[in-house]
Amino acid sequence: MNNSKKIVLIGHFGVGKSSLVRRYVQNTFTDNYMVTIGVHIVKKEIQLNQKSITLIIWDIEGKDDIKKVRASYLIGTSGFIYVVDPTRPQTYEHITSEINFITTQYPKAKYLTVANKSDLIEPEEIKRLFDSLQIKIDYFASAKSGDEVSSVFENLAQQLLDNV
């Protein structure tokens, strides 16, 4: 079997985890919200610098506390994508402790933080917002416009390739 890596998207409900996956895998978007329960798993094979990697992407149901996520969903995760909605403060107010949880429980895993729905806020404003809260956001993406979506997955994939 070739080089496969499990990636899990984490975050509150409605931040756009499913939409990010849909944009990345199918390059589509819909305004209709369909709540995820349990987990949807998709596979995507990509090439990065002549190396191929198979991403097994776990799009799990939203939880306001990472500790409430079923532990079985997180077994064997190589990379986390922590997604927040910059227009809803509840979705990022505990991000620091959530990330701490990931780095202590899954020390070998890589992670990225993503502010989705960046189409709804001015780029300057969004950066200022997270700077002022001292929250490190790796990507300001939009599943709606497609902005930075593939960068998120490819950056994480690259880190996972470098990891072996």
Next chain:
Amino acid sequence: MFEKIREKYLLNKTQIIEIDTLGNILNSDNRIFNLSGVGQIYDFHPFFYSIESLLSLKNCEQIFYCIHIEHLNVQKSVDVFFTNTESENPILILYDFTEHYTNFQHIAQEKNETVLNFHLEELKTKLLQAEKEFKNKFMANVGHDLKTPLGASLWFINMLEKTELTNSQREAVLLLKETNTLIKGLIDDILDLSKLELGKISLDENWENLSDIIKHIQSIITPKSNQNGLQFTVEFEQNQLPQFIYTDKVRLQQILINLLDNSIKFTRKGYVKLSVKNIEKQKDTAQLLFEVEDTGIGMKITNKNDIYNSFTKLHNQKNIEGSGLGLSIVSNLITLMQGDIHYVTQLNQGTTFSILLPFKTK
């Protein structure tokens, strides 16, 4: 009998799959998904990549809840149980809980959607508010910037007027002056409106003589309507009306003059009328009804409240000047005074604006 019931109702809700430690499918009862022809469990569905790391473990049992699996057009939400304690080879058991999880989804959908929609509405309102505020600040700034040079130009025109001029030069200066005054009025309107919408205007209320206010309006409107060949009448029932009202005289006059100006502008023949009535007389308060009636061209209305929005021009007549700011100023001022404005209009028959305002009286 139990076996029959089990066969009919339960067996089709579970599936047992035997694999080897490399992930090859050895056996499957295919009760939910048909796996014939599928070589490796990973080819069945990407979920099964996650059991790869369990295959090398000894005495391992693990359950995964609510996995959505689609295979050969069969879509199910299943729990997956992994065990290698039962036999030499690892065993997977799938439990079909599709109905249960679908119900669950509906409940979560309703709850989450409500929260998200509420939030989106809030966001939209905020955005609109910000846009409106930007527009008003912009207008206030531009208006302010225009005022200074305009003032200077008016001053120069006045100077010019005092010099010796030929008749045609004098005519030109007069026209220039008129145009400038018009622009000044417009800028004042813009400034007023932006301040009103930003909530930066407060009323300057005092005890005022009501009949003096009406007389003042009459003195301004009568010559204008005469110029346009219109009759201007005032209906003022002195004995029914309070002598003194507590009001911002300048703003009240602004409201009525604005509406009367409008009427004159849109009436070619007939009359313009102002009437004042006392609707509700209490000891120290009164509700006064001001009506401005004309026999003008009327308005074709598609949206009843649209006419109070800034920049809406009601009459598409090209030969009639006006920015459409007047009515929004009027309606903003009336709101500030806690009053109400209504109108009835009929195309080519005329329009009547009714304003109801509460006052303290004595």
